[in-house]
Amino acid sequence: MDIEAQIEQYIAGQSVSKRIDMQALHQIILQLMPGCKLWFLDGKNSAGKTVSNPNIGYGSHTINYADGKTKVFYQIGLSANTTGMSVYILGIKDKSYLAQTFAEKIGKASVTGYCIKFKALKDINIDVLEEAILYGLKS
Template identity: 60%
Template sequence: MNTAEQIAAYITGQPGAKQAELQELDRLIRRLSPGCTLWFLDGRNGEGKVVANPNIGYGSYTIKYADGTSRKFYQVGLSANTTGISVYIMGIADKTYLARTYGAQLGKASITGYCIKFRTLKNIDLDTLEAAIQYGFEAGDEVREGA
């Protein structure tokens, strides 16, 4: 299966309401960054052991490590979890930025340095989530240095 097929299978494999919300978020993210690089990570490590929830990635940025190495990774991620949905805004150097900028308007969500987690779309302000995702695509590599 190619990446688009893996993404479609992952989304359609979710239970009813979560499937519909993932489809809505997938459309929203693709609208914000049309033609972006798509990723699908199945949650398995190099030995095939499940170590994380599968996730969909959108866009691409370069992670630069302190030791001078770097690698490509997605800018925005989407994943179902046991209690809801997680949206990842990757590579933000200021780990308080998402909570400070979007937290008060977002609604019922938990926000970490790079993850916005919520039970259902009904619990959050979708325009605020969209603004956070847009920030994830617009923030340049200079914001991501040292991530």
């Protein structure tokens, strides 16, 4: 199954309200990142054990590890979780920037150094989420 089909299947497998929100977020991110590389991670390690929630990834950036190794990974991620959804914005050097800049104006969301977690799209200001994603893309 190709990546787009895996993404469609993943979104379709969510509850109705979460599915509607995830489809809307998927379209918003694709509009912000036209032609980006798509990723789908099923949340399983090489042994087939579940180690995380499945993730949809958009774009790519290189992660540089302290030991000198590098890894190409997605830059923006979207995942369903037990209480809602998470948007991951990877590659930001200043781990306090997202929370300091967007936490107070985004609405009912938890904002960390690279993750914005919320229950439903109606609980957040989508324009602020887009602003945070665009900041991450520039970083």
